[in-house]
Amino acid sequence: MQDSIEQYMQAVGQQARKASRVLSSASTHTKNNALSAIYTALVNHEPEILAANAVDMQKGRDSHLDSALLDRLELTPTRFKGMLQGLKDVIALTDPIGEITDLAYRPSGIQLGKMRVPLGVIGMIYESRPNVTLEAASLALKSGNAIILRGGSEALQSNKAIATAIQHGLKVAGLPEHAIQVIETADRAAVGQLITMTEYVDVIVPRGGKSLIERISNEARIPVIKHLDGNCHVFIDVEADLHKALPIALNAKTHRYGVCNAMETLLVHEEIAEEFLPRIAELYAEKHVELRGCQETRRILGSSVKTATEEDWYTEYLAPILAIKVVEHIDQAIEHINKYGSHHTDAIVTENYSKVRKFLAEVDSSSVMINASTRFADGFEYGLGAEIGISTDKIHARGPVGLEGLTSQKWIVFGDGQIRH
Amino acid sequence: MQDSIEQYMQAVGQQARKASRVLSSASTHTKNNALSAIYTALVNHEPEILAANAVDMQKGRDSHLDSALLDRLELTPTRFKGMLQGLKDVIALTDPIGEITDLAYRPSGIQLGKMRVPLGVIGMIYESRPNVTLEAASLALKSGNAIILRGGSEALQSNKAIATAIQHGLKVAGLPEHAIQVIETADRAAVGQLITMTEYVDVIVPRGGKSLIERISNEARIPVIKHLDGNCHVFIDVEADLHKALPIALNAKTHRYGVCNAMETLLVHEEIAEEFLPRIAELYAEKHVELRGCQETRRILGSSVKTATEEDWYTEYLAPILAIKVVEHIDQAIEHINKYGSHHTDAIVTENYSKVRKFLAEVDSSSVMINASTRFADGFEYGLGAEIGISTDKIHARGPVGLEGLTSQKWIVFGDGQIRH
Incomplete structure (x- = not known):
C-alpha cells in the first residue's frame, strides 16, 4: 500500500510539474477563460456538488464529527453562492504574472529589471471546508501555478465533485487537466509524500489546526507558507x-x-x-x-x-x-x-x-x-482579492497571502552585446 | 561533548536573538558608526589578522590542504585592502530598514502599506575564505540583523582575529557585542545545532561546495537561502x-x-x-x-x-x-x-x-x-553592493542576494478609529 501511494503521488507530482510549464506562460486571457468556464461548470454541477456534500455530511454525522467541524464541512446554497462570488473576484484580479519592474541601466550598459513569475507547483493541505478547494484552485490558476489539493478525508466527496467541475473548465479553455489535481486517497501517507517531493512541489500551504501545521512544518522538505496562530x-x-x-x-x-x-x-x-x-x-x-x-x-x-x-x-x-x-x-x-x-x-x-x-x-x-x-488583518480588507492563507513567517510572504505570495521575481537583463571586462 | 556543544550553541542563539531586537531598531547613523569603527579597528589590527592568517596557512600546508583551498584561505595585503573597500561600499549603501511603500487608502478608510524590516538572526555557514566573515557581518549589521558565523575550521584563527576587530567596532558604537558572533569550535555538531534552532535563527545562508549545501538543505529546520550550482x-x-x-x-x-x-x-x-x-x-x-x-x-x-x-x-x-x-x-x-x-x-x-x-x-x-x-549575474554588477550569495531558489530571494534579501516586509495600518463591520 505504501508503495502504491508513493507511485500515485509521484505520478501526481510529475503531472503537476508538466502542467505548470504550460500554465506559467498561459496568457491572462486563457487563464480567465478557464476560470469563467469553471464558473459555468460549477453553476451547472450545483446539484451534484450539494448532493456529494450531503453524503460527506451524513458520513460525518455517522462518525460523530464535532459540530464545529460539521459546520465547516457543510455547503449550503448560500455558501455555494459565496464560493461563486469569490471565483468572480479572482477573475477580476489583475494578473500578476509577467509584470516587469525596476528596469534601469547599470554602469556596464545592461538594463536590469525584475519580472514576476509563478512559483511552479503548490501543494495545499487543508481540513474540512470544501470551499477552500475552489479558492485555492482559482488563485493558483490565476497566478500561473499548478496545484495539488489535499483536503480532509471528511470532505472527499464534496472536493471530488468540485474538482470535476474544475476539470471541465480547464478542458474547455484548453489548459492541461493536471493543472489542478485533487488527491483522491484518504491515506495519510499521501501527505508525507506531498511535503517531501522536492523535485515536483515548490511550496506547501497548510491550512488547519495548529497541530496539523506544526506536523507539516516539521516534516516538510519543501518551503512552507504557514500560519501558526494569532495571539x-x-x-x-x-x-x-x-x-x-x-x-x-x-x-x-x-x-x-x-x-x-x-x-x-x-x-x-x-x-x-x-x-x-x-x-x-x-x-x-x-x-x-x-x-x-x-x-x-x-x-x-x-x-x-x-x-x-x-x-x-x-x-x-x-x-x-x-x-x-x-x-x-x-x-x-x-x-x-x-x-x-x-x-x-x-x-x-x-x-x-x-x-x-x-x-x-x-x-x-x-x-x-x-x-x-x-x-x-485579512486578504479581502487588504485588497488582495481572495487569500490563500495568513503567514506568520518572515521569509517570502508575511501576513495575508494573496496572488502575489504565489509568485516570485526573476531578474531580466536587456543587453546590446555587452560582455564583462 | 555533544551536550556542551548544544549548550554553547543555545547560548549563542539566545544572545543573537536578544541582540537582534536592539539592532532591528538601531538608527542608520548608529549602524554606520559601528561599521566605520569596525573599519578603523581592522586597519589597526591588520598585522594581527595577517599573522593569524599565516598560522591558518601553515596549519593548512601541514595538513596538506589542496592548493585551491589554500589560495582561498590566504589573506594578502591586497586582499585585505579589497575587504576594507567592500566594507566602505556597505557603509555607502542605502539603509533598507524602515522603508515604507505602497501606502494607500482602502475602502474601509484604513491606510495600508508595507514597512521593510530585518529578518532577525542569520546563520551563515561557509568554507575557507576569511573575507566572507567581514562581508556577511557588515551586510547583516547594515540590514539590522544579528548574525552567527560558522566558517571553515581551516580559517578559524583568521576568523577569530577579524571577529575581534568587529567586536571592537560594535563596542565603540554602543551596539551589543553579540550582534555578530563567530562560532569558535571546529566541532561539526555546532552546524547541526545552528540549522535546527528554529527559535533563535530565522534564515540560514550556506556558501561553499555543493555537498555542503545539499547536506545543510536536507537537515535544516530553518529556511535556507541556498545556491546549489550554476549550469x-x-x-x-x-x-x-x-x-x-x-x-x-x-x-x-x-x-x-x-x-x-x-x-x-x-x-x-x-x-x-x-x-x-x-x-x-x-x-x-x-x-x-x-x-x-x-x-x-x-x-x-x-x-x-x-x-x-x-x-x-x-x-x-x-x-x-x-x-x-x-x-x-x-x-x-x-x-x-x-x-x-x-x-x-x-x-x-x-x-x-x-x-x-x-x-x-x-x-x-x-x-x-x-x-x-x-x-x-552578480551582486556588484546588479548594483546590490556586496552580495551575501546567489539563490537558486524561488522562495523569498532569487538570484544575487544583497541587503534586501536579508529583510522582509510587514504590513502597517494607519487608522482613525476604524472598526470592522
Whole structure:
C-alpha cells in the first residue's frame, strides 16, 4: 500500500510539474477563460456538488464529527453562492504574472529589471471546508501555478465533485487537466509524500489546526507558507482617544471570536487604566466576555475578574475570553507583545506621534496597526482579492497571502552585446 | 561533548536573538558608526589578522590542504585592502530598514502599506575564505540583523582575529557585542545545532561546495537561502548578430572559469551553426577550451571534438570545458535549458522581438538575459553592493542576494478609529 501511494503521488507530482510549464506562460486571457468556464461548470454541477456534500455530511454525522467541524464541512446554497462570488473576484484580479519592474541601466550598459513569475507547483493541505478547494484552485490558476489539493478525508466527496467541475473548465479553455489535481486517497501517507517531493512541489500551504501545521512544518522538505496562530494584542496608551479606544477594543475582541485576527490580550497604560477599564468591562459584560486580569486589573475591576496566569498571556482563546494586563509604559507593552504574541497582528491606540513611530518600528508582527481594529488583518480588507492563507513567517510572504505570495521575481537583463571586462 | 556543544550553541542563539531586537531598531547613523569603527579597528589590527592568517596557512600546508583551498584561505595585503573597500561600499549603501511603500487608502478608510524590516538572526555557514566573515557581518549589521558565523575550521584563527576587530567596532558604537558572533569550535555538531534552532535563527545562508549545501538543505529546520550550482547556457539564435554572439559566447565561457555564472553549455540554432561554430571554435582554441559536442557539432567541427554525453548536459564544469549542442529551434533550446540547467543564468543572442519575449517568459531561471554575457549575474554588477550569495531558489530571494534579501516586509495600518463591520 505504501508503495502504491508513493507511485500515485509521484505520478501526481510529475503531472503537476508538466502542467505548470504550460500554465506559467498561459496568457491572462486563457487563464480567465478557464476560470469563467469553471464558473459555468460549477453553476451547472450545483446539484451534484450539494448532493456529494450531503453524503460527506451524513458520513460525518455517522462518525460523530464535532459540530464545529460539521459546520465547516457543510455547503449550503448560500455558501455555494459565496464560493461563486469569490471565483468572480479572482477573475477580476489583475494578473500578476509577467509584470516587469525596476528596469534601469547599470554602469556596464545592461538594463536590469525584475519580472514576476509563478512559483511552479503548490501543494495545499487543508481540513474540512470544501470551499477552500475552489479558492485555492482559482488563485493558483490565476497566478500561473499548478496545484495539488489535499483536503480532509471528511470532505472527499464534496472536493471530488468540485474538482470535476474544475476539470471541465480547464478542458474547455484548453489548459492541461493536471493543472489542478485533487488527491483522491484518504491515506495519510499521501501527505508525507506531498511535503517531501522536492523535485515536483515548490511550496506547501497548510491550512488547519495548529497541530496539523506544526506536523507539516516539521516534516516538510519543501518551503512552507504557514500560519501558526494569532495571539493578537491591542495596547491602549495613556494618550489614547477613548472615542477610538473603546470601539476598537470592543470590535477586536467581539466582532468574531473564532478568527485568528481577534484580540486575545488587552494591554492598558496604567495612567488610563482607572478610567478605561471599568468602561470597557461594561461593554464586554454585555457580550458575556470572560475577563482574566493581572493584579492591577483585578484591583480596578474587582476580584470577580479571574487571575491571568503566565499561560494566559500565551493563549489564543478563539473564544469570548480576554486577558488584560496593565503596563507601566509603551516599552513594557512592546516587550510583552514581542515576547508572548505570535507576530500576527497588534495594534496601539494613541494620539502621540512619537509613540506611533516607536510602535511601528519595534513591534515585530506581520501587521502593525495604529488606531484600528486588529480584525482588519485579512486578504479581502487588504485588497488582495481572495487569500490563500495568513503567514506568520518572515521569509517570502508575511501576513495575508494573496496572488502575489504565489509568485516570485526573476531578474531580466536587456543587453546590446555587452560582455564583462 | 555533544551536550556542551548544544549548550554553547543555545547560548549563542539566545544572545543573537536578544541582540537582534536592539539592532532591528538601531538608527542608520548608529549602524554606520559601528561599521566605520569596525573599519578603523581592522586597519589597526591588520598585522594581527595577517599573522593569524599565516598560522591558518601553515596549519593548512601541514595538513596538506589542496592548493585551491589554500589560495582561498590566504589573506594578502591586497586582499585585505579589497575587504576594507567592500566594507566602505556597505557603509555607502542605502539603509533598507524602515522603508515604507505602497501606502494607500482602502475602502474601509484604513491606510495600508508595507514597512521593510530585518529578518532577525542569520546563520551563515561557509568554507575557507576569511573575507566572507567581514562581508556577511557588515551586510547583516547594515540590514539590522544579528548574525552567527560558522566558517571553515581551516580559517578559524583568521576568523577569530577579524571577529575581534568587529567586536571592537560594535563596542565603540554602543551596539551589543553579540550582534555578530563567530562560532569558535571546529566541532561539526555546532552546524547541526545552528540549522535546527528554529527559535533563535530565522534564515540560514550556506556558501561553499555543493555537498555542503545539499547536506545543510536536507537537515535544516530553518529556511535556507541556498545556491546549489550554476549550469548556465547561451543560445545563439539564427537571427543573432554575430558581432554580439561571438564576444558573448567567448566572454561567458572564458572570462573566468571557476565561477557560477560562467556558461557551461552553448546552444546553437541549426541554421547558423555552419557559420558560427567554426568561428567560435577558433576563439576557444586560442584559450585552450576543451569542446564536447552533439553529433551535429562534431559533423561541423570535426571528430577531434569529443562527444558530449547525457551527463555533460547536466555538468557545471567550472573549468575550460564547454558542451555544445545544435538545436532545431528556440523551443528546443528553452526545453533544454529548463530540463538540464540549474535555473541560475541563461542568455539568448537574437535580434528577433518575438523570440526575446518568448525566451524571457519561458526560461525559468533566476537571471534571464538578452544579448549579454551570463557573467553579469552578480551582486556588484546588479548594483546590490556586496552580495551575501546567489539563490537558486524561488522562495523569498532569487538570484544575487544583497541587503534586501536579508529583510522582509510587514504590513502597517494607519487608522482613525476604524472598526470592522
